[in-house]
Amino acid sequence: MAKTPQTRLPDYLEKIAAGKPVNYSAFEKQLELAGITDRQRRDLFRVKLAGPNRHIVEILDQVAFNKLQNRFVQQALTDRVSAAVAGNSHRVSVSGACLLLRRESVPHPQVVLFEGQEWHCPVKPAERALLVENLENFLALARTLAILPDCGWCPSEPVDLLYAAGNQITNAILQPFLSRYAELNCLFDPDPGGIHMFRTLRQRMPQFSMRFLYPRDIEARLAASNRLLDVHVRTDLINYTGISPEVDRLIALLRRTNRTLEQETYI
Structure with a gap:
């Protein structure tokens, strides 16, 4: 079963909330697929290079960030069940x-x-x-x-x-x-x-x-x-x-x- 690109967004958002580095280029592609515009991304995040393909993403608008996270909660639940069937549930955030x-x-x-x-x-x-x-x-x-x-x-x-x-x-x-x-x-x-x-x-x-x-x-x-x-x-x-x-x-x-x-x- 194919894994849709959006299913990784909850993982990225959770890492960013915890201050963990992410591959911002890959994250940016996920945001684009989810319909988040360049301007929205600039208003939401400030990016610092932490190493090769590793970026620390600072949250500029916490309220908007929380809304973005909440938007994908149900998506994460559905995708984890689907991913389990495909044997890849460890790559998707848990629902509880x-x-x-x-x-x-x-x-x-x-x-x-x-x-x-x-x-x-x-x-x-x-x-x-x-x-x-x-x-x-x-x-x-x-x-x-x-x-x-x-x-x-x-x-x-x-x-x-x-x-x-x-x-x-x-x-x-x-x-x-x-x-x-x-x-x-x-x-x-x-x-x-x-x-x-x-x-x-x-x-x-x-x-x-x-x-x-x-x-x-x-x-x-x-x-x-x-x-x-x-x-x-x-x-x-x-x-x-x-x-x-x-x-x-x-x-x-x-x-x-x-x-x-x-x-x-x-x-």
């Missing part, structure tokens, strides 16, 4: 999503599942959520929660710990469930990848209460790190200023120390 959730009163991970048009959560969501990027932090529930006061947050009520599974938390399909919380607290890696994830979430949910957490002694931790900041990435970090005061401070520290960290070091 799931999240892992824990809290002190419910230590065993709960699976939050999106099927069709609805989210199914086995427990009532708390008022506030803590998003962690890495599995080790999700598994170490007590130690991860214990670091929060040092990050300037002392929650007096239960907190839902959500496993972000790397950058999968930025998938647009998760936004309706995340919107159930009154506040999102992001304990991401203090590095360009973590900052990019946070910016994507802020762009998707601009009116939402959200903050980027890191320990008060982050400068000393960075100074002791052996993870060097790439010179090109160091320059690109300037483009992320203005997201929030705490992110602006983190960017300044990353550039000053020329170092990054992984959040596993917090525990």
